[in-house]
Each structure stands twice: as C-alpha cells, then as structure tokens.
Amino acid sequence: MTYITCPLCGDAASNRTPAGFNGLVMRCYSCRDYDVSGPALEKLQGLRVTERLEVLREARELAPIGTRPSITMALKARQDDGS
Numbered sequence: 001m002t003y004i005t006c007p008l009c010g011d012a013a014s015n016r017t018p019a020g021f022n023g024l025v026m027r028c029y030s031c032r033d034y035d036v037s038g039p040a041l042e043k044l045q046g047l048r049v050t051e052r053l054e055v056l057r058e059a060r061e062l063a064p065i066g067t068r069p070s071i072t073m074a075l076k077a078r079q080d081d082g083s
C-alpha cells in the first residue's frame with residue numbers, strides 16, 4: 001500500500017486504487033473512503049480545500065448506504081445544478 005497526499009484535505013492518505021481504475025480510490029483518516037476519476041481530480045485541483053470538503057460531503061449524501069462516496073458523481077451533480 002502506498003501513501004500519497006489526500007487530494008481533498010492534503011493529509012497523508014492510503015492509495016487503494018485497483019489496477020486499471022482511471023483515477024484514485026483513497027482511504028484518508030479525515031475524509032475516510034472515497035473515489036475520484038482522473039478528470040474529476042483535475043477539476044478538484046481548481047477548488048479551494050473548503051470547497052473540496054464540501055464536494056466530499058455531497059458525495060456522501062449521493063452515495064447509497066454501504067457504498068463508497070464518489071467525488072466524480074458529486075462534481076457531476078454540481079455541474080448539472082448549473083452551479
């Protein structure tokens with residue numbers, strides 16, 4: 001397992017990305033489990049940390065019980081909102 005900087009909060013987090021996944025599957029002490037696609041990761045980098053954590057909160061709300069929150073889905077939902 002490798003540790004990289006959490007793209008949401010900036011702390012060290014474990015990279016659990018399976019081979020062939022376009023993006024990252026992360027487990028962060030602060031953010032817990034989430035996944036994010038490569039293109040969504042680029043969009044995240046244009047956001048402030050407070051905005052990234054807001055996206056994480058939205059991802060948790062969107063995720064069905066027992067599934068891993070997807071930052072990709074949360075960012076897409078924001079775009080569909082027109083915000």
Ligand SMILES: [Zn+2]
Nearest residue numbers: 006009028031
């Ligand atoms: Zn984090």
